[in-house]
Amino acid sequence: MGGTKTASTPTNGSKGSTRSKTLLYVGLALLMIIVPVTFQAATGLGFLVRILVVVGIWVLLALGLNIVVGYAGLLDLGYIAFYAMGAYAGVLIGQSFSSVLGGATYWVMLVPAAIAGAVTGLALGFPVLRLRGDYLAIVTLGFGEIVRICLNNNIFGLTNGATGLPKGGDQLVPPFGAIWLQDHVRFDTPIGQFVFSQNLFWYFIVVLLCIIAIIVITRLDDSRLGRAWVAMRENEVAAAACGVNIMTQKLWAFSLGALSGGVAGVTFAYVQQFISPESFTFMESVFVVCIIVLGGMGSIRGVIVGALLIRGIPDLIQGLAVAGVLKLPGSAISMISGYRFLVFGLLMVIMMAVRPQGIIPSSRRARELRPDDERQLEEEDQTMWDVEHREQVSVHNP
């Protein structure tokens, strides 16, 4: 961490600050390479690379949901459905074509998985996006469950029910290079033998995907679409009066978020080499929402920190315990994943009291949850739905 700290010390003048920013990014990039490589080389710490891969996938997921929740302001509690769609589409289509595609299967499957995510997003979005806040949340929650139950019940004979995919005996083809690197790049270091494992390979793929997502989202945020989202979130009626097509903007947010979920899903499937409905429960949706709320809605850095905390820490504790670094009785290890709900619940309550805007909030969002804004928020709660469904009530009282 030393590198990042020196780089972020404040310097005078804009020239100095851009330089320190560059230094910070270079430092971060180096850190992101050195840390997993060190883990991989050190005897007995290889499992940490695996955890980083999982965290990375969750960063991707959370970045996607952040478009929907953070930018467009739509609460989606069934986001994991898009993740599932991506995973199942990637595996099912991939298996049909793997004899032709070979090592390219994963890369090619990114496309149908992204499409499956986005199309599911649109399919859900069209009928439900006229609903507001709470109702939308409930419908999306229901949708997430429907998808999981369909998968569980072996819908169309495709998903193999609760036993999951691929079916016994079949295997997903690892991407090009993963095996070659594992077989050829290995050497001894003072801390142990370094092997360019498949986990490390996946780590770099996931980091690459996250970087692409971050670049796309940053660009979106600066675009007309991004401005329309902000306007829509702040005041739907006024945004419409400015000529923003509310429905289209919401659909964009929904499908772009779902697309990211689909990509995360197929990556998860190929990393894990196995998927089953168990990975796509309602609690997983809740986790993604937690990551965003904890990290800071609409903030990319916040989302990354949130994923590191919420996904990384329980896995880390469990991993350390399994590896024997942390001495825990066997029964405690199996309970860690149960306890995390307790801990996160508590964490959320504390956070809402102390820092409701999240750990690293976006500058605009940070202003939204301050008490002196309360009166304003009340006014803003009125959406187009209210206007359309308003009874003849007096709103003219001075």
Place this chain on the structure above:
Amino acid sequence: MSNTVLSVENVHTFYGQIEALKGISLYVDSGEIVTLIGANGAGKSTTLNTISGLLSPKAGSIKLFDEVISGLPVHKVTAKGVVQVPEGRRIFPRMTVEENLNMGAFLRNKDAAGIKESMGRVFDLFPRLKERRTQKGGTLSGGEQQMLAMGRGIMAKPKLLMLDEPSMGLAPVVVETIFETIEKLNQEGTTILLVEQNAAMALSVAHRGYVLEVGSIALEGLGTELLHNEQVRKTYLGES
């Protein structure tokens, strides 16, 4: 060739089962200020919302010049040039004044020079906004927010600007300023449809006016005429 900008013919609008507009007909000619006055629940805002596309009428037609716009969604009506400044100063509280104004020009994205010019015009009309251009909308006073909402409407270069209760909740001094600006805007060529509770104020600036009573038009006439109409004076101007 007529110079009628907007014509509303026999429009009926419902909230669920309740018929809020029972056959409203009105027109606005180019260069006019036309006002709709009436009591609470008379259907003034409903009329505006129906024109702007927030609500769609069950019967009747709304035409902009010779083009039917009834039933179109809000953003399309806005794109045609009918811009509503919604009731209750719906500005974007966490955007700066400049960002708010730029949102008004959302549909003019290929016209950077024109947008800049419009922005200059808004700042000429409302020097206060120029002073506060980098301030967040939510931190402005009520009057300034109303100015900002109107400025945002002007940024869209409307063929018809519809103002919904611009005096709502404002101090009398500020109301004066707002109405002076409305007159000035109109003299510069903007056609305005104005909905107001403050009937005296509205009628004093308007060329023509309509009086709404429970969903239908009870009276119509020139602004000065209505201002001196006995019934209007009794009901809406609080004279006995």
